[in-house]
Amino acid sequence: MTAATDPTPDPAPSPRSADGRPFRLEYAAISDVGRVRKDNQDSGYAGPWLLTVCDGVGGAARGDIASSTAVQQLRKLDEEPAPGLVDDDLIGLVSHALHMAHDEIGHLVDHDPTLNGTSTTSTVGLFDGSKLTVGHVGDSRAYLLRNGAIHQVTHDHTFVQTLLDEGRITEEEAKTHPHRNLILKALDGTRELEPDLFIVDLAAGDRLMFCSDGVCGYVDDPRIADILATGTPEYAAVELVRVSLDSGSTDNVTCVVADVVPSDTVPSPGLEPQMVGAAAELKRRTTKTGQMTALFRGHRMGDTGELDPIDEEIPDGAIAADPEEMRYALQAPAKHPRLRWTFGLMTVLGIVWIAVATAFVWSQNQWYIGEQDGNVTIFRGVPTTMVGFDLSEPYQTSDLKVADLAETYQHQLEDGIHSKDLAGAQEKVQSLADQNAADSGSGS
Known part of the structure; x- marks a missing residue:
């Protein structure tokens, strides 16, 4: 009124x-x-x-x-x-x-x-x-x-x-x-x-x-x-x-x-x-x-x-x-612009939250091998972040030192070596350990 x-x-x-x-x-x-x-x-x-x-x-x-x-x-x-x-x-x-x-x-x-x-x-x-x-x-x-x-x-x-x-x-x-x-x-x-x-x-x-x-x-x-x-x-x-x-x-x-x-x-x-x-x-x-x-x-x-x-x-x-x-094509100006702005912001934040949640759920079915504290580690997720959220977390850390591996494997671990499942990631870590042992034996 x-x-x-x-x-x-x-x-x-x-x-x-x-x-x-x-x-x-x-x-x-x-x-x-x-x-x-x-x-x-x-x-x-x-x-x-x-x-x-x-x-x-x-x-x-x-x-x-x-x-x-x-x-x-x-x-x-x-x-x-x-x-x-x-x-x-x-x-x-x-x-x-x-x-x-x-x-x-x-x-x-x-x-x-x-x-x-x-x-x-x-x-x-x-x-x-x-x-x-x-x-x-x-x-x-x-x-x-x-x-x-x-x-x-x-x-x-x-x-x-x-x-x-x-x-x-x-x-x-x-x-x-x-x-x-x-x-x-x-x-x-x-x-x-x-x-x-x-x-x-x-x-x-x-x-x-x-x-x-x-x-x-x-x-x-x-x-x-x-x-x-x-x-x-x-x-x-x-x-x-x-x-x-x-x-x-x-x-x-x-x-x-x-x-x-x-x-x-x-x-x-x-x-x-x-x-x-x-x-x-x-x-x-x-x-x-x-x-x-x-x-x-x-x-x-x-x-x-x-x-x-x-x-x-x-x-x-x-x-x-x-x-x-x-004749009535134009609409009246917004009567509560602050309320409309707030509602719009909440809508955008809601969409972002849904996107992050969806990405997080998907990431929990992904696996890769990387490095943490100098050790070869199996991670659950993907090696990236979204809106400040890290989409991976360490799952299993091995005794294998990254520094002991050949340079080729060290570079691969920097980007993350992807695996289709946990078992595949564990097999890859074991393969890296066996390769490291073989390289060490031949070098001695």
């Missing part, structure tokens, strides 16, 4: 209502499949206590399933928080919901291995009547418009963002970087989840916007601020989607907009929780036990109908490689 710094200015205090909650939300959500993709892999949700956008990753691995599964799990947060909850309690609720969504995706992959590789970004905000508790994984974003100034609340978990943070590239270079879509964190049910979790204090008149990268990847912050400064939440959401597509967005486009208003204002007529994108459009068939057995993939799934659809189909193969296939 990582905590992020709230980049927004402190709001002025507001009077509280009778129930202790000074504000409520007016909200709208919209998701469009876009003008290139056939399926919508985005999911979004807006309710009185919850705002969230999830962008499915995986292309053929069905990112729509990941995003819809996450939103279906996260929407359970859309209940009025109990009074008296402190910041840590609210952060705990959001963290738990994200981990539950993460685990649910893992269960789906376990149930259907063809989903292996699916994942989703997730940016979620839990509203408690005065502040917003944000949980964030990936590159979907949350923005806050306050007094005409826009603030990006979340920090992208992308490869390019790390290069920006390290000062290795500029903002302009980031816009055209070939790996600008690669994310480092996602809900995937397999890797350890460490979302950003933090609190944003709110003020009356604030406008919140959550979006997938189909919006923020194609529309710059000043233009987003201009659009957010106009009309109702619904108007702003629809306009952001329209401008994103007109700006050349090739991705699905999802936007959730909410106004922070005094709690005593009259709600807009017909204001109800809204679910959009894959979460709204995927048709599930369940067994009696409630387990998902099949999923329907509809054409232009998640098209809101707010915008005119493209007239002609994009021919198969027009896009050489679907960027979604590689």
Whole structure:
């Protein structure tokens, strides 16, 4: 779990209502499949206590399933928080919901291995009547418009963002970087989840916007601020989607907009929780036990109908490689480098130990004749060392002096005279003794 710094200015205090909650939300959500993709892999949700956008990753691995599964799990947060909850309690609720969504995706992959590789970004905000508790994984974003100034609340978990943070590239270079879509964190049910979790204090008149990268990847912050400064939440959401597509967005486009208003204002007529994108459009068939057995993939799934659809189909193969296939290609940096280094060292040492043990066992079936303290000696093993271990030991020492032998035999003993077994080594020693005796007799 990582905590992020709230980049927004402190709001002025507001009077509280009778129930202790000074504000409520007016909200709208919209998701469009876009003008290139056939399926919508985005999911979004807006309710009185919850705002969230999830962008499915995986292309053929069905990112729509990941995003819809996450939103279906996260929407359970859309209940009025109990009074008296402190910041840590609210952060705990959001963290738990994200981990539950993460685990649910893992269960789906376990149930259907063809989903292996699916994942989703997730940016979620839990509203408690005065502040917003944000949980964030990936590159979907949350923005806050306050007094005409826009603030990006979340920090992208992308490869390019790390290069920006390290000062290795500029903002302009980031816009055209070939790996600008690669994310480092996602809900995937397999890797350890460490979302950003933090609190944003709110003020009356604030406008919140959550979006997938189909919006923020194609529309710059000043233009987003201009659009957010106009009309109702619904108007702003629809306009952001329209401008994103007109700006050349090739991705699905999802936007959730909410106004922070005094709690005593009259709600807009017909204001109800809204679910959009894959979460709204995927048709599930369940067994009696409630387990998902099949999923329907509809054409232009998640098209809101707010915008005119493209007239002609994009021919198969027009896009050489679907960027979604590689969007989660990079892995998150090691979270415990010292632990990983220690584990790696232990693994190497274990391999070395096994090699030494194996060599030692083999050496105990080998025999050779050498010299020790000036005497001809039978050794068990081989005349060498490995990683500081001597692979032989004296087994039987004779009375035969090496110095009494002919020079030829002395040189052979320096390198070791190998034998296939103990009996052969003993016979060789006896042969050296007999030869030495014969040489001594002939010399006298």
